[in-house]
Amino acid sequence: MAHLLGGENLHLEFPTKTVFDGVSLGIDEGDRIGIVGRNGDGKSTLMKLLAGRLEPDGGRVTVRSGVRVGMLDQADVLDPEQTVGHAVVGDRPEHEWAGDAKVRDVIGGLVKDLDWDAKVGELSGGQKRRVALAALLAGDWDVIFLDEPTNHLDVDGITWLARHLNNRWPRTQGGLAVVTHDRWFLDAVCTDTWEVHDRIVEPFEGGYAAYVLQRVERDRQAAVAESKRQNLMKKELAWLRRGAPARTSKPKFRIEAANQLIDDVPPPRDSVALSQLAVTRLGKDVVDLENVSVSYPTEDGGTREVLHDVTWLIAPGERTGILGVNGAGKSTLLGLVTGAVQPTSGRVKRGKTVKIAVLTQQLSELEDVAEDRVSDVVASKRTTYLADGKEMTPGQLLERLGFTNEQLATPVKDLSGGQKRRLQLLLILLDEPNVLILDEPSNDLDTDMLAAMEDLLDTWPGTLLVVSHDRYLLERVTDQQYAVIDGRFRHLPGGVDQYLDLAARSRTGTAAGASSASNPLAATGPAAGGGGTTTAVAPKLTGARARAAQKEVGATERKLEKLTGRVEQIHAELAAHDQSDYEGLAAITARLREVEAEIEELELRWLELSEDLGQ
Structure with missing residues (x-):
């Protein structure tokens, strides 16, 4: 692969710490690299160094001649006086950018709902972020650096972005x-x-699931020094292995290797025990919404119905994820649960023992204790907390959530965004609510802290309601998902994939009547060939062809089961064979390779059929 850019022996120091020391790495043609690590360890700084936004104190960054580099910063860098259209396509004439399939795809995926002539300064923070991302992706680049591109994107937008980049x-x-x-x-x-930690950058092959697998193995080899981290990542891997087939097929490692790592790991949650505890703490009644509708007055004197005829009987110990585009009515729905919103029609009934807590995005719970030290804030709460069947002190919980002893003496106002988020969650849990609502809980947290938070929530014995655009987190901590679509509340037995399919169909059904008079983006959607909607999860086969494919799936699964048993028999035959008979061993090994090759071919066919059926 041709080299695009790289850093050689990079060294960088800030006044209070050394960020990188002797780091050498590079990006070649075809590389698609995810950068992970704890908040503050230098992930964004590394991208700025490689993109030429920041000069290293030592070493050098080299870029191959002619390579064009683009970067999306976390900071808002758009001119507030320019229009949305100018920010995205610049001075290019309309016939030029409208004829570019890539630009049409970007517009349809990110900013089709915005007024083309609106000034950037008049937009919300999330809208500005989408315009900045669209402006970058509409350009021609050989290397693209993206710093938190999924912030302010809903599940639809994140899925679109993944497809576009692929x-x-x-x-x-x-x-x-x-x-x-x-x-x-x-x-x-x-x-x-790339994992950024301890002033170095450590490379791993594969995406996040493969990274977890390799990191677990690395941590196993250093079990004494990394025992706590190892156990957490083993549990994370156990959930990955038990997830959808597509997730375990992503890494390039054999599934048997994962099985060996997790064969002694229990499920992430003891659902039966948690349900029993939840009933004990809550009783049988939590919150029931019965035929509830909510309408709001509009500026023209009319009304707009946000939720229509919603029935939701929330059970003790229920763990539900809620999906929906921004503005669909998710916050209104949660307001009905908490009592902050009153229904226009229908009935809301709450159990007598219900104690609801909400992890908000605004961190308002910390405003009154901003000047206090972390240790003092925690000391004002309960002295013990039950997790994993053991009593833990607040200090032990803080350690579990990544706080160091030095940070306990830090005033709350001086904590980073991620630290405040973790402290906010801890204070809520110490108040012992029995219904917990998490509103975008993944904001400001790195992947390690998200895993730690998920691990802590696994032991929480109450009703959990989660609103998040983080698909991984939703599937990890909840047992079922619902969606708010067109004002209605719908159960999703097929999870996030089913939601994406329904959302795509909903958009397709309404797009035909949309007017393009006020916004040229309306003419650049699917009808124009821009591919602005995501339909990848829809079944490719229907009718007789789908039934035939389903039969082949069943036959393939049966063959795989038989061949797997055959592999076990050959392994046993190898173990029992005379180890000095090299010719005999070679013959048995050859048969084993043949069976393994057949299994691999069948697995690939099974995946192809599953994709065609939309499974």
């Missing part, structure tokens, strides 16, 4: 490096992972 270049061309806490996105896009 299709942007041929497999052996272009270079991508991305920093994100969205682990589903890392797995969907990246072929390699």
